[in-house]
Amino acid sequence: MLEHIKIQSLDDFFTDLSERSSKGVFFYKINGYSEQICQFVKKYYNAARISGVIIEGRIPNPDKDNLEYYNEIMGMDFQLNIEFITASLRKWLPRMSAYQNSAVSSAIYKILNDLGKSGKNENMLKNAYIKFMCWLYYKFERILSQLGDNKVPKILYEGTASYYELLLLSVLSGAGCDIVLLQYKNDSTSQIPDTSTVLPDELKVSGMAGFPEYFSLKWLRDEIQNDMDIERLYGRKPSVVNCTNAWIEGKGLDDFKKEIHARGSDPQFFYNCYVRINGVEDKLSYMNELYQFQMELKNSHRRIVIIDAPLPGPSTDEISQIKRGNYKTCKQMLAGLSGNIKYTANAGLQSIMVKSFVDVILEESKQEGITLNRLSNRAVYLLCWLKRYQGQLFANWKIPDISCFIYMGG
Incomplete structure (x- = not known):
């Protein structure tokens, strides 16, 4: 039997057996919700789907046919000793190793x-x-053959487990499975005295509250499917993603001028800022400050686009260059329209553009009352503006270059 051990962080659940601080398994219950818990359950769900068992609702009790088959193969003898149980398992579940x-x-x-x-x-x-x-034969045989593997099999149980279900989960934990209980309302483990078996630890993280009414594994599956759909919309995944504003010091123009290499060093990010400045500190000197700001950006060889007027809407010619179709859903529209983003000089930059375009339009689609037609019009405008300015902003672009788009009076 493996030892029942405690986690130091949520990532511990996904470590191989050989990488754990001691050779053991995790057995936890979750009685509350937070965004961190949601992301963890989503990741754990995927792990259990690949190499484990997911239980939604109670495990059905053995029915008449199950019991008749068991009796036919095993008989109804019982002895409380390890030799009898070992021999019975060898006959009942012969595919298990010694x-x-x-x-x-x-x-x-x-x-x-x-x-x-x-x-x-x-x-x-x-x-x-x-x-x-x-139960082992009809519900868990799939994971019994994985016991002892370096990748620990996982069980995810949703709901209020019965007394005997908790006992079985304790058996599976002791045999070598990681287990997580999702308990939305009642703590089912309170029905078992501490002396009778190994009980799960309670998983706690900061900011936890009660589970929202909508949360369930069914809802989670829909979210996972939605994430997969969005990944497909991205196409080629960008090698870097934006780290926007996390590094700034709140100094306005000085943040813009900060050397790119001084903003951060993680190679999976490019460090940019998105800032709106309302008003000026000194009406007499701000024009000179803007001029100096522009000169410093040019001297640093950064590409700049400055719009000192209302942003011109797309022309008829620009709109006509956007290839469009008839769409029934937002995702279908994005799959079609994102094909207009072309930057053959740098495939990596093109993938960043596509991801950004998809993310912006998906966020717009969450606005209450917005129609697909209106959303499509906004997407077309965005594509037109991107085509209009991408040459000025991204010619000869390479990581970690950061261009500047400055919109005066917006």
Whole structure:
């Protein structure tokens, strides 16, 4: 049996067995919600989907057919000793290796022995044993063959688990599975005395509150599918992403002038700023300050576009150059319109442009009452402006170059 250990961070759940501080597994319950918890559950869901089991609602009790088949193969004998359980598992689940058989039989024996010590009679222990055996065969056989692997199999349980379900989860934890219980309302583990088995630890992070009404694994699947759809819209994934404003000091024009290499050094980011300045500190000197600002930017060899008038709308000719179709959904529209973003001189820059375009329009689509036609018009305008200014802003662009777009009076 593997040791039941505690995490130091949420990332620990996704470490291989050989990378853990001690050879053990994690068994946690989540009774509250935060954005960090949401992102963790999404990642854990994907891990369990690939190499584990996801349970939504109660595990069905063995039905008549299940019990008849079990009786036909195994009979109804029961003995509370490790030799009997080991031999029974070898016959009932023959695909398990010797190590896996030993891990599961030891975990079952420990739970049943603890139950016996707590006052359960032999008939109750036998019923629990048969229920465990049926559940292992019909629901968890997929992960039993992964026990002992370096990549630890994962179980995600949604809802309020029954008493015997919690006992089985304790068996699987002891046998070598990571387990997370999502408990939206009631803490089901309160029904088990601490002395009877291993109970899950409670996962706590800062800012947790009650689960929102909409949250469920079904909702999470929809979110994951939406994320996958958006990834497809991006096409080629950019090698770098923007780190906007996180590095600035709030000094306005001085932040713009800050050397690119002094803004940050993480190679997965380019460091830019997006700032709106209302008013001036000194009416008498600000024109000179703007002139000096422009000269410093030019001397640093950064590409600059300055618009000192209302931003001209796209011309009829510019709009006619945007290839469009008939769209039924926002994502369909984005898939079609993003094909207008071409920058053959630098495929990496093109992928950044596409991602930015998709993100902006998706954010616009969240506005209440906006129609697909209006959204399409905004997207076309954005593409026209991008085509108009990209030559001035991005000629010979390379990482970590940062151009400047300055809109006066906007």
